[in-house]
Amino acid sequence: MSIQKISEEGLKTWVAGLIEKSAVYGIQAKGDKFDFAPLDDAQKLRLDYDVSNIPPKKYFQPAGEELVRFDEQGFKSVVDAEPFILLGVHPYDVAAIAQMDKLFALGNKDTHYLTRRQNATIIACDVQNASKNVFAGCLGFAAVDKGFDILLTKISDGYLVDSRTEKGNELCRSLAAAAASEKDLAERAEIQQRNKELLQKHALKADPQQIAAGLEKGYDNPIWEEKAALCFSCGSCNLVCPTCYCFDVQDDMNWDMKSGVRSRSWDGCMLENFATVAGDHNFRKNKADRYRHRYYRKGLYVPQKIDEISCVGCGRCITACVSHIAHPVEVFNRITEDAR
Amino acid sequence: MSNNGNKSIYLPENATVLKNRPMTRTEAYFEFKLDSGSELGHMPGQFAEISVPGIGEAPISVSSSPTAGGSFEMVVRKAGNVTAALHAVAEGQKIGVRGPFGTSFPVETEMKGKDILFICGGIGLVPLRSAINYVLDKRGNYGNVTILSGTKTPAERLFTDELEKWQERQDVTLLESVDTADEGWKGNTGVITTLIPKVTIDPANTVTLICGPPIMYKFVLLELMKIPVDFQNVYVSLERHMKCGVGKCGHCQINGLYACQDGPVFRYADIAKVREAI
Numbered sequence: 001m002s003i004q005k006i007s008e009e010g011l012k013t014w015v016a017g018l019i020e021k022s023a024v025y026g027i028q029a030k031g032d033k034f035d036f037a038p039l040d041d042a043q044k045l046r047l048d049y050d051v052s053n054i055p056p057k058k059y060f061q062p063a064g065e066e067l068v069r070f071d072e073q074g075f076k077s078v079v080d081a082e083p084f085i086l087l088g089v090h091p092y093d094v095a096a097i098a099q100m101d102k103l104f105a106l107g108n109k110d111t112h113y114l115t116r117r118q119n120a121t122i123i124a125c126d127v128q129n130a131s132k133n134v135f136a137g138c139l140g141f142a143a144v145d146k147g148f149d150i151l152l153t154k155i156s157d158g159y160l161v162d163s164r165t166e167k168g169n170e171l172c173r174s175l176a177a178a179a180a181s182e183k184d185l186a187e188r189a190e191i192q193q194r195n196k197e198l199l200q201k202h203a204l205k206a207d208p209q210q211i212a213a214g215l216e217k218g219y220d221n222p223i224w225e226e227k228a229a230l231c232f233s234c235g236s237c238n239l240v241c242p243t244c245y246c247f248d249v250q251d252d253m254n255w256d257m258k259s260g261v262r263s264r265s266w267d268g269c270m271l272e273n274f275a276t277v278a279g280d281h282n283f284r285k286n287k288a289d290r291y292r293h294r295y296y297r298k299g300l301y302v303p304q305k306i307d308e309i310s311c312v313g314c315g316r317c318i319t320a321c322v323s324h325i326a327h328p329v330e331v332f333n334r335i336t337e338d339a340r
Numbered sequence: 341m342s343n344n345g346n347k348s349i350y351l352p353e354n355a356t357v358l359k360n361r362p363m364t365r366t367e368a369y370f371e372f373k374l375d376s377g378s379e380l381g382h383m384p385g386q387f388a389e390i391s392v393p394g395i396g397e398a399p400i401s402v403s404s405s406p407t408a409g410g411s412f413e414m415v416v417r418k419a420g421n422v423t424a425a426l427h428a429v430a431e432g433q434k435i436g437v438r439g440p441f442g443t444s445f446p447v448e449t450e451m452k453g454k455d456i457l458f459i460c461g462g463i464g465l466v467p468l469r470s471a472i473n474y475v476l477d478k479r480g481n482y483g484n485v486t487i488l489s490g491t492k493t494p495a496e497r498l499f500t501d502e503l504e505k506w507q508e509r510q511d512v513t514l515l516e517s518v519d520t521a522d523e524g525w526k527g528n529t530g531v532i533t534t535l536i537p538k539v540t541i542d543p544a545n546t547v548t549l550i551c552g553p554p555i556m557y558k559f560v561l562l563e564l565m566k567i568p569v570d571f572q573n574v575y576v577s578l579e580r581h582m583k584c585g586v587g588k589c590g591h592c593q594i595n596g597l598y599a600c601q602d603g604p605v606f607r608y609a610d611i612a613k614v615r616e617a618i
Contacts, residue, residue: 067350070393074375075436077348107601108586111348219615246590249350249583253394260394262350269590277581278398278419281554283594283616293593301596 001169004161004177005184011152011159015042017174018085022121025059027052027088039087047088047154050131051314055242056089057100060116064265067112067249071259078261079111083119085171088152091144092136092199092312094124096242098147102306103245121167124148126191130198133315135329138204141312143192155187201315202329206336208309214336215300219292223334228291230323231270237294237317237326238268243302243310246274269293295331349586352391352436358411360431364496366418367463368427373411374437380412383444384471385577385605389585390414390422391436392429398422399582399600401467402440407477415466415498441585443605445471445549445575447478454547454573455483457539459560461532461552462491465498467577467604468551472506479511486513486539490532490552494518494525515539532556536563543569550608551577557618561608574608578617 006014018024019039026039027049034049036056066078089097097117104113126143127134136142144151149168153160160180163172180188206214238244248267253260267274270291275284284290302310317326359371372390374380380388380402387401398420404413418424429435445451456475460468475482487506491497497516506514515535517528528535532552548569550560557576564574580592582600592599594616597606611617 067348068352070391070436072434074354074434075352075391075393077346077351079346079348081346104588106587108349108588110586110588111346112350115346245588247584247588248591249397249589251394251396257394262391262397264350264589267590269593274591275581275593277579278417278423281579283554283580289616293595296595297593301593304596 001163001172003180003185004172004175005155005158005180006161006175006177007158010176012042012045014175015039015045015087018087018171023082023084025056025084025086036086036088045088047125047152048128049088050127050129051090051134051316053316054240055096055314055316056086056093057096057242057245059084059086059120060097060100060113061245061247061266064263065112066261066263068262069259070262077111079115081115081119083121085121085123087123089122089124089148090127090314091124092134092141092314093242094122094144094147095141096312096314097122099243099302099306099308099310099312100245103302106305121150121171122148123150123152123171125152126154126188127195127199128154130201131315131319133201133318134199134313135202135204135315136313137196137199138202138329139208139309139311139313142196142199153188153191155184155191160184160188199313202318202327204329205333210336211299211309211332212303214332214339215296217339218335221335221338223331224288224292227325227331228286228288230325231287231291232323233270233272233287233290234322235268235271236320236322238270239266240316240320242312242314242316243298244268269297291325295328298328299332350438350584352389352397352438354434355437357429357431357433357435360427360429363415363498367415367498368418370414370416370426371411372414372435372437375434379406379409380437380440382406382412382440384447384474385444385467386440386442387467387582387585387604388437388439388441389582390426391438392422392425393436395425396422397436397438397583398426399441399585401470401577401604403466403469405470405473405477407474415463417463438585441582441600443603445605446547447471447474450573451475451547452481453483455542455545456485457541457546457548458485458487458489459532459536459548459550459552460487460489461556461560462496463498464551464553464556464577465489468549469499469502471549476512483545484513485511486515486541488515488517488532488535488539490517490519490535492519494522513539531559533559533563536560541567541569543567543573546573548574549577550574554579561618571609571612572607575605576608576611576618577604578606579604
């Protein structure tokens, strides 16, 4: 489908129509910050947001989700298959979702994640306001060309609507829009180019390609101890990270003491007992070991599996960390410098 | 994107507890049978996730050899919520099973035609018993078989009747030791590494399998280096918390490796430089 252009009012009318037809989770204000939440009113949509508190991963891997139910007869799958629209996803989060798609399908396919993902239509939007700690531009995630169904870009006199998939085209049928002009497209290209500069609140000095090689040499770098000395092991960096997906599994028994549910919930490798086994043996007892593990996952272990750095530069961990030690750019700069 | 239809990859299948018998103060022996009638389909060294509904799931290594067929056996140490609940499950009751998962000892490949040295520390005997019985059931496929087994005290010895049978066999060398003897103990005393110099090993023709508590590996490996054994021919089974068993949850990671997928059985030469491994 060719790229369309609509006015801001036209966009709101279109979104109001989507809300009538489908479950829509959209970006909206939460106090003086922003978050994704069920959208019941197109007026509440805030595509001018800087960053959401919690990444949109929560719609594919909820903070808590049932996996199976059991009773005296045995176990049954619980797979959530409700279609929904996710509206207002920034490019760095689109990139993170694309990474999760690969990881949850790698080897054993995770039914729960993949079913939600299949049922989702992602409407992305180019960034209008940079958050204070974003560095997606350094890592190549300030703009994306895939991983979404529709991409919205705010230009001087409205929005450009770029549908790339059948699901996107289906939603665009109700769009009262005209084809975008060459000038509009040039403006979009300029915005996306500008965002590459704008979304660099922290400057990565190394080429992202060098990070893995730096980490290969950086296992004993003093930075792990230095940073981790201030770590509270609170796991905030894990919770706000769009590419953290580790989970815990717990059973809950119903009052009849016969039936119940098995659910998974977000877990974090920075939490003290993440690697503890029976008999209280903790394979990552030291804070520095846990701190290092997280950066190695982002910069080396996951890239070894999906061939892409697993930090998208959203900057949420920098903002969330009360000790100011979560800082991928500082860590990667130091590691690559020291590796030289 | 295919996704197993509507079947959760975390869906256990029903199994029945055929036997639940205490073995030591903390270990119990279990025999399970899948209600589907199928065999578990494991190879020695693999594990399965055992569910006690309402309590949770725990990764447990399979102790029987697949050559035994039919049901499968496990030995469970009472160490946490799930294992304590499992100890309390009555014979005839249902549990859940997912698996088998992970890598196995190379009984049909690298081990074939070779002398085999088993080094079992404490409940490390449990997964190694699967490989030992596999080798003994196909005895002609292997050379000399040497089993070194150590426990803290005589009271912690597992499968004592089988140890006796292995002791009696002419085609098996079994050496046992306990860290601390009691009055009735007539055998070797000392940690398991003290048994290694007592056996003759042809390093060029021997495959060594090791399983024991986390602390044991480096001392055993140091002792094997003195022979010296080529670490290409050494396999270790490592313990981690394999919570999901399918390479997703992250709990069992050993640096970039997943113990549930890349392990639990590793060729030691492959992980000698993996810092979190041993």
